[in-house]
Amino acid sequence: MKQDIDSVEDIKLLVSGFYKKVVADPVIAHFFTQVVHFSWEAHIPVMESFWGTILLHDHTYKGNPMPKHLEINRMARMEPKHFERWLALWTDTVNELFEGERATEAITRANTIAYIMQTKINATGAGITLAPGH
Secondary structure, three states, X not given: OOOOOOOHHHHHHHHHHHHHHHHHOOOOHHHHHHHOOOOHHHHHHHHHHHHHHHHOOOOOOOOOHHHHXXXXXXXXXXXXXXXXXXXXXXXXXXXXHOOOHHHHHHHHHHHHHHHHXXXXXXXXXOOOOOXXXX
């Protein structure tokens, strides 16, 4: 029987498993391997902190992911199919590794995040100015 997401080690396992799928994926890998040039050694701990804050309420993440994603979208258009694939990979990873309340929350929150990001990306693409920090 699988366990729920209960620790920082679980978050690390989830994030690591997810990004292994992402970099091999024909639909979204290019965002991570060609469009954005960043250090994986720096990125992975940020994502662990992000999901730890959401799922474990450890409040270690202090950033705002939206400006970076708007910048990525300016470099290479992020389309609904990209968000759908991101969600599918995330959901598959969660379901392969965990089950329980936090696992369900991880999937629900990812869906909410994808919806909000798509909405904001579409708003800026339509010439709508977002308030600072959004």
